[in-house]
Amino acid sequence: MDKARRTHARFPCNLKVEVFSGPVGGVRIGEGLLMDVSVSGGLLKLKGMLKVGATYRLHLEWKEGKLDLPGRVARLAGRVDATTGFYGLAFNLTYDQEKALMRLVDLVRRGDPGPGEDRFGRAMRDYWA
Numbered sequence: 001m002d003k004a005r006r007t008h009a010r011f012p013c014n015l016k017v018e019v020f021s022g023p024v025g026g027v028r029i030g031e032g033l034l035m036d037v038s039v040s041g042g043l044l045k046l047k048g049m050l051k052v053g054a055t056y057r058l059h060l061e062w063k064e065g066k067l068d069l070p071g072r073v074a075r076l077a078g079r080v081d082a083t084t085g086f087y088g089l090a091f092n093l094t095y096d097q098e099k100a101l102m103r104l105v106d107l108v109r110r111g112d113p114g115p116g117e118d119r120f121g122r123a124m125r126d127y128w129a
Helices: 095-110 119-128
Strands: 011-021 028-037 041-047 055-062 065-079 084-091
Touching: 011 041, 011 095, 028 055, 028 095, 041 065, 065 095
Parallel strands: none
Antiparallel strands: 011 028, 011 055, 028 041, 041 084, 055 065, 065 084
16 A cells, blocks of 8 residues: 555554454464554564455553454555465554554554563664664
8 A cells, every 4th residue: 555545654563463353252363463553554464364355353462451453454465475474454443442552553653662572672673674
């Protein structure tokens, strides 16, 4: 997607997430990394196949609690290998989910380590980016 068409800026991160199919109670697909995030979407790296157009749930834990984010796969953004891909997600959030995600995005934007990320790991990620 062209950056000019995005409604919110994306910020780089390495947030560990669990990915589930469908609504609450769906099947766990696996663990992935949210590589960048905004209030409207993100880039997910996942070992496994997701279907473009389908909605999945991303579950993450951070210092303010747990966060479940419903995200529709907007596009396949590339492949690492036959089993691992990058997926562009568009979030469809409730008011409460959006407010919680805004707090998380603000932490990521300011450069604080995110959930599952230590300060050294963040510094190395930013160094090599």
